[in-house]
Amino acid sequence: MKGFLTLLILPIFLYALEVKNGEVKILNFDKNSTVFFDSKRVKTLKNPYKKGKFYLLLPIKYRERLGNHTLLIDGKKVSLRVEKGRYKKESISVAKSKVKPDKKALNRIYKEYKSAKKIYATFSDIVYWNKPFILPLHSKITSHYGNARMFNHTLKSFHSGVDFRAKIGTKIEAANDGVVVIADDRYYAGGSVVIDHGQGLYSCYFHLSKILVHKGQRVKQKELIGLSGQSGRVNGPHLHFGIRLYSYAINPLQFIKQINTLMGH
Numbered sequence: 001m002k003g004f005l006t007l008l009i010l011p012i013f014l015y016a017l018e019v020k021n022g023e024v025k026i027l028n029f030d031k032n033s034t035v036f037f038d039s040k041r042v043k044t045l046k047n048p049y050k051k052g053k054f055y056l057l058l059p060i061k062y063r064e065r066l067g068n069h070t071l072l073i074d075g076k077k078v079s080l081r082v083e084k085g086r087y088k089k090e091s092i093s094v095a096k097s098k099v100k101p102d103k104k105a106l107n108r109i110y111k112e113y114k115s116a117k118k119i120y121a122t123f124s125d126i127v128y129w130n131k132p133f134i135l136p137l138h139s140k141i142t143s144h145y146g147n148a149r150m151f152n153h154t155l156k157s158f159h160s161g162v163d164f165r166a167k168i169g170t171k172i173e174a175a176n177d178g179v180v181v182i183a184d185d186r187y188y189a190g191g192s193v194v195i196d197h198g199q200g201l202y203s204c205y206f207h208l209s210k211i212l213v214h215k216g217q218r219v220k221q222k223e224l225i226g227l228s229g230q231s232g233r234v235n236g237p238h239l240h241f242g243i244r245l246y247s248y249a250i251n252p253l254q255f256i257k258q259i260n261t262l263m264g265h
């Protein structure tokens, strides 16, 4: 009877997997499984809340191909459908130098891009956090993740995080425990703090007016890491909050909701 039930339930569970581009898919496993996403090996992690259980964080990049993809779980094929997220278009007016940077600025942008890319691709085995994630401040969202962005009428990028209304000097708190890996001023992001939470997970806090932590510093959740501002490529004061998972900039609010659910919150 048990075998029959498993047969009945498994196909429904396994063949109806869906996720939106720019979001994370979390899968739970009773044992440490070998998983491939479109033939690329993805790492399962120990579930810190359920002894002996494992889970998989699968970030789907914003520009992922839509439609069916294949997950191979312990040799079993499972289809994962990537649906188009409902993202909007928005127009932003910023200083000309932030849309058409000069040669000197381009060099700086490239250097900052390269160093950040290296950091986001670093996977440390330590898990620094053990509490549900929180937002770095409580305020109105002024721009959602995923918006296609036209800077001064030129399509430049998609919004890689979420913007919160914050007047200059608003206190910004760490979303969870971790180690500060970036604490400096950058061309587009302005005053920037990035926290490594371990296992390829990073949180980002941009456009700060003051940075109150330094590189290498261990921080606790809710610790004051900086004050909000309007530095970098902005059209007004706000906090840009982002989540990077295995290098991909994914929807921070969806990520927090999913990871906190995993932990029973």
Ligand SMILES: [Zn+2]
Pocket: 143, 159, 160, 161, 162, 163, 239, 240, 241
């Ligand atoms: Zn932003």
